[in-house]
Amino acid sequence: MRAHPTASVAFPDQFIHSPALQLLVATMAVSAPPVPPRYDSFLCAGSGASAPVSVYRVCYAWTIPNFRLCGTSTGDYVISPCFSPEEDRQMLWCIKLSPNGFTESSEGYLSLYAMLVDSKSPEVFARLRFCLRNNRGEDVNVMDEKETRTFIQGKSCGFDKFILRDLVQDEEMLRGGKLTVCCEIIAVCDTENPPRREIREITTDQHLVDDLEVLFDTKTFSDVALVAGDTEIKVHQAILGGRSPVFSALFEKEGKGEDMKRIKIHGIRPDILERVCRYMYTGKIHDLELHDKELLVASERFFLETLKAKCERSLIAKVTIQNAANTVILATNYGANILKAYTIDFIRAHVVEVRQTAGWLTLVDFHTLLVCEIFNEPASKSSSKETVV
CATH class of the missing domain: 3.30.710.10 (Potassium Channel Kv1.1; Chain A)
Structure with a gap:
């Protein structure tokens, strides 16, 4: 994962809707998608003052081992480990991928989305870029979001029909059965003050x-x-x-x-x-x-x-080495996908310590498939191999 420097600046009214902001971000990332043009909610209404805005560029490459063994039914999906800008570890993102379409209308396609897991700001404005990396290390099927998306916690946006599933199965796309998905996010948010309009709504x-x-x-x-x-x-x-x-x-x-x-x-x-x-x-x-x-x-x-x-947000804040195994079981049993993704990421980062807990024994004894999912391995193989992310 690669996070680029943050630009924290105060935008005056006349600058918010000008091309100058595009130039600012272009200096940060020449190949990045355009920065969201909508920043009205960051301004203090009626005062003419400006609010501090942080601009992040985050690049993340996710390698999925044994991609052909991922779910084949429409609606099945897998979630990547969480990632964040180095300057704001509280802004958590993950990638959501459906190997055979997330809805019936996208059956036969690979569906690909970015999800905002958590953020200090109540709203984050973002533009997305996705691509796949073939076995020659080339980025192919590059797709940019044409519109600025407004993200709140738990919301996902992306492409229902990113690429035909049959094309992904080609040996040129899968390196040893592994699929690599690359995601680039330009995110803009007010990291110091929540939008004043929310106060009026409340x-x-x-x-x-x-x-x-x-x-x-x-x-x-x-x-x-x-x-x-x-x-x-x-x-x-x-x-x-x-x-x-x-x-x-x-x-x-x-x-x-x-x-x-x-x-x-x-x-x-x-x-x-x-x-x-x-x-x-x-x-x-x-x-x-x-x-x-x-x-x-x-x-x-x-x-x-x-x-x-x-x-989920409350439980994420309380994940520890001692309770991580039990938490991922709870999240799996009750469809708490954001909590599950976060906890799996936490376990991977602290796997040696978590394996010493009583909860891990319960996980291994009664939730074999979940252990395999944590280590990105098929159920027929040992779960001792480290994950590739």
């Missing part, structure tokens, strides 16, 4: 959030009761059904009636269910750091992707 929406929280606490006009253990939580079908497709299907199955419905929810503690329901009303979650594992499980169960992202 202020405007706060009245709605407060009113919905009062509705949840008072139970006014509630029409269904969720029962977990000995605890009954009265809620409103319209709100939970609108927020979660699982609850929507559950309420539809129960049908309509004059009396209040009582629906038993098994396999979840009452306090966790109460927190999940409050989140569906308000978007707020209390004591996330204390209950992030249980809430991650609940978010997967009820299809609450934004809650899952919050849980």
Whole structure:
């Protein structure tokens, strides 16, 4: 991975929309794609002042051993280790690759995306360039994003139809069965101050959030009761059904009636269910750091992707040598792909130490395929070989 120097500058209003910014980045990376032209949210609204903006160029080469053994079904995908600019280790990116298309419309193609895993800035504006490196070391099938993309944590952008799958299978593209994907990212973000417009949005929406929280606490006009253990939580079908497709299907199955419905929810503690329901009303979650594992499980169960992202971020911040193995098992079991990618990267970087933990024994004994995935090896081979990245 190669990260180029950062340009931290204050852009005056008339410079933001001028070609001069393109010239600035061109001096950093002659062959890089154009820098995003949209920086309005970095300016302090109405003051005429300017905000500090950081410009990063990140180049990363990802070698995938045994590419032909990667998933062949549409929707299957693999995720690279995380990478970041040397100047900002908190900005984490990864590459997401579907060997046979991520959606039905892209079946037969290799789909390729960049995903923002984490960042200090709430928004990152970026342009992408992808290519493949053939067995002669040449960069081929170079494709640039034509538009500036706005990334938030967990969002991925790229190419649904990057290259025909059959072309990738050619011996010229695979060196000893290995496929090398190269990614270049020009990213621009405000690393010191969040966009002021977000503060205005939160202020405007706060009245709605407060009113919905009062509705949840008072139970006014509630029409269904969720029962977990000995605890009954009265809620409103319209709100939970609108927020979660699982609850929507559950309420539809129960049908309509004059009396209040009582629906038993098994396999979840009452306090966790109460927190999940409050989140569906308000978007707020209390004591996330204390209950992030249980809430991650609940978010997967009820299809609450934004809650899952919050849980993943909380768990990423707590990954250690002692808990890494158990964390990657948790992430795999509950579809937490960002957490999984980060933890696999962490294990690869600390493999000697992690192998001494009790969690590693559990991983080896009961999750053989996951061990093979960590080391990028097929299940039929030993998992002692170091990964190639």
